[in-house]
Amino acid sequence: xxxxxxxxxxxxxxxxxxxxxxxxxxxxxxxxxxxxxxxxxxxxxxxxxxxxxxxxxxxxxxxxxxxxxxxxxxxxxxxxxxxxxxxxxxxxxxxxxxxxxxxxxxxxxxxxxxxxxxxxxxxxxxxxxxxxxxxxxxxxxxxxxxxxxxxxxxxxxxxxxxxxxxxxxxxxxxxxxxxxxxxxxxxxxxxxxxxxxxxxxxxxxxxxxxxxxxxxxxxxxxxxxxxxxxxxxxxxxxxxxxxxxxxxxxxxxxxxxxxxxxxxxxxxxxxxxxxxxxxxxxxxxxxxxxxxxxxxxxxxxxxxxxxxxxxxxxxxxxxxxxxxxxxxxxxxxxxxxxxxxxxxxxxxxxxxxxxxxxxxxxxxxxxxxxxxxxxxxxxxxxxxxxxxxxxxxxxxxxxxxxxxxxxxxxxxx
Numbered sequence: 001x002x003x004x005x006x007x008x009x010x011x012x013x014x015x016x017x018x019x020x021x022x023x024x025x026x027x028x029x030x031x032x033x034x035x036x037x038x039x040x041x042x043x044x045x046x047x048x049x050x051x052x053x054x055x056x057x058x059x060x061x062x063x064x065x066x067x068x069x070x071x072x073x074x075x076x077x078x079x080x081x082x083x084x085x086x087x088x089x090x091x092x093x094x095x096x097x098x099x100x101x102x103x104x105x106x107x108x109x110x111x112x113x114x115x116x117x118x119x120x121x122x123x124x125x126x127x128x129x130x131x132x133x134x135x136x137x138x139x140x141x142x143x144x145x146x147x148x149x150x151x152x153x154x155x156x157x158x159x160x161x162x163x164x165x166x167x168x169x170x171x172x173x174x175x176x177x178x179x180x181x182x183x184x185x186x187x188x189x190x191x192x193x194x195x196x197x198x199x200x201x202x203x204x205x206x207x208x209x210x211x212x213x214x215x216x217x218x219x220x221x222x223x224x225x226x227x228x229x230x231x232x233x234x235x236x237x238x239x240x241x242x243x244x245x246x247x248x249x250x251x252x253x254x255x256x257x258x259x260x261x262x263x264x265x266x267x268x269x270x271x272x273x274x275x276x277x278x279x280x281x282x283x284x285x286x287x288x289x290x291x292x293x294x295x296x297x298x299x300x301x302x303x304x305x306x307x308x309x310x311x312x313x314x315x316x317x318x319x320x321x322x323x324x325x326x327x328x329x330x331x332x333x334x335x336x337x338x339x340x341x342x343x344x345x346x347x348x349x350x351x352x353x354x355x356x357x358x359x360x361x362x363x364x365x366x367x368x369x370x371x372x373x374x375x376x377x378x379x380x381x382x383x384x385x386x387x388x389x390x391x392x393x394x395x396x397x398x399x400x401x402x403x404x405x406x407x408x409x410x411x412x413x
Contacts, residue, residue, distance in 0.1 A: 073314050074184040074209035077267065081192040083179060083207030086266035088216070093263040094206050096270055097131060098253060099123050099177035101170075101187050102246035104152060106145030108186075108318055108347040110193035115140035116163055117152055118285070120242035121173040128254040134173055135243035136282030138163050146339040148331040149322045151240060152285065160283035163194045168276035174205075175273045178266075182225060182249050183321070184209035185314045203271035208264055210249045210256060211317075217259025222309040224321060226328075227302075228252055240325055241285065297382050300368050301328040308364050315347040320357065327361065327386060337391035358390040366396065377401040 072078060076087030086094070100122045107114035120135035137152065137160040144152050181187040184207055195202065214223045220231045225248045229236035234251040236244070257264070301324060309324050311317040322343065326332045332340075344354035365383060369375055380401050387395040 072185060073212060073317075074188070074207070075212055076265075078185070079204070079267075080185065080188045080207075082188050082195075082202050082205070083184070084204050084266060084268040085184065085207050085209060085212075086178070086264040087208065087212060088260065088262075089265065089267075091265035091267040092269075094178055094266050094269060096206075097123055097125050097177045098180050098208075098250075099174045100210075100246045100250045100253070101174075101179060101181045101191070102242040102249065103187055103190055104150040104242050105190055106140055106142065107343060108315055110190055112346050113142065114145070114190075114346055115142060116190050116194055117144050117150065117157065118242040119163075119166070119170060120246040121170055122243075122246040122250040123173050123177060124250045124253065126254070126257065128251055130250065132173055133243075133247075134169055134282065135241075135246070135284065136161060136166055136169075137285055138166065146322075146336075146343055148326050148336055148339065149343070156285055157283070161280040164198050165280035166282065167195065167198060167200065168278040169280070169282075171202075171273045171276060172278060176270055178264075178270075179205065179207040180210055180249060180253065181207070182210040182214075182245065183314055183318060184211070186318050200274060200276070202273060204268050205271055205273075206266040206268055210252065213256040213260070214252075217256055220306075222304070222306045224309065224324065225249065225252075240329070296379055297330055297386070298328045300365055303368050304361065304364050308360055316349060316357075319344050319347045319349065319354075323357070323361065330382075332386050332389035336389040340390065355391060358392055359395070362387055362390065362392060362395050366399070369399075374402045375399065 074080070074083075074085045076085055076089035078085045102120045103116050104118040105114055106117055116138055117140050118135070118137050121133070122130060123132040124130050137157050139157045139160040139162050141162065144150075144154050144157060147153055188207070211223055214220070214228050218228060218231060220227050225245060226236055228234075229248055229252065232252055232255045234248065234255070236248045236251075304324065309320055311320050323340070326336075340358075341351055341354055344357075345351070349357075365386070369379065369383060380396065380399055383396045383399070384393075387393060
């Protein structure tokens with residue numbers, strides 16, 4: 001129509017279209033680069049902000065939940081609220097230091113209002129060399145519970161920090177380490193309850209139960225810390241405090257790990273913990289001295305067989321540990337029976353179950369006492385005092401001190 005060949009017109013249109021497509025591609029690429037730079041800048045800003053430790057805000061306390069039924073021991077593969085427990089099951093080794101935790105509590109059940117009243121963390125390497133140590137009494141915001149078990153009075157915690165104030169110190173020492181505790185399931189449950197009250201969540205991290213390790217690697221009459229320490233030739237502090245218990249577990253750890261033959265394996269690796277505010281001054285107590293008199297009763301308790309001092313559940317074991325400790329240190333006197341019943345109740349044990357445990361211990365104390373040639377008046381008085389403290393005041397009423405006539409008859413046999 002205008003004298004322009006159709007081929008030329010088609011070529012011009014194709015070239016124009018290609019030019020428009022190229023321009024759109026370049027514009028989109030430029031826009032994508034600008035967006036990527038903005039995202040990177042936001043990430044750098046967020047990363048810089050996250051390095052600043054956060055001060056936990058005061059929040060409404062979160063209700064504390066507990067699992068139904070008896071609390072299981074922390075065997076390999078068990079997953080709790082905070083930890084995945086390692087051992088000789090499947091998984092991979094974790095090369096890291098160890099953070100040994102120990103606590104004292106007002107009772108045995110955080111769901112019933114019991115709280116941590118003392119905590120200690122001893123950080124060690126695989127050879128048991130101490131890298132760091134921290135311990136403090138804690139104001140539980142309620143009465144401290146049975147004094148005859150942990151040796152802590154209400155007056156001792158008047159100026160102590162709360163758990164919220166020391167949580168940052170505890171988590172800082174757990175950071176980058178495998179957590180270890182004796183009867184670890186019990187320790188974990190209280191730690192989880194305290195953190196839940198602060199509305200602080202932790203990622204799942206590896207942990208190891210020293211009680212499981214001891215039963216797996218050592219042949220001893222029982223798996224209480226004093227017994228394990230004696231068998232391993234490890235010095236143990238006589239004072240029953242969280243610090244002393246953590247030090248004992250830390251000293252035992254190389255022996256326990258060596259007894260496995262191969263490194264423990266875990267189903268999870270190390271994950272970063274929240275950084276909380278630090279700086280609260282710890283409140284330290286002096287070690288409680290033993291009060292067991294001449295040591296006769298302590299030597300009797302040390303001979304209790306494994307069947308008496310070990311329980312099939314973690315809560316019942318914690319109660320038995322407290323009971324045996326109080327027996328060995330002579331802390332049980334008349335009037336403690338109600339405290340023991342309440343402590344057993346917070347462990348999920350009924351009154352009859354508690355008394356059955358008491359009878360089992362007293363039966364063996366009776367048998368051990370009668371193995372000797374002489375039962376003195378003072379020794380019988382100790383036995384009766386213990387029985388009264390356990391709510392079984394007449395348990396030893398059939399016994400009497402050894403008389404000269406008894407000794408003569410024994411020689412003539």
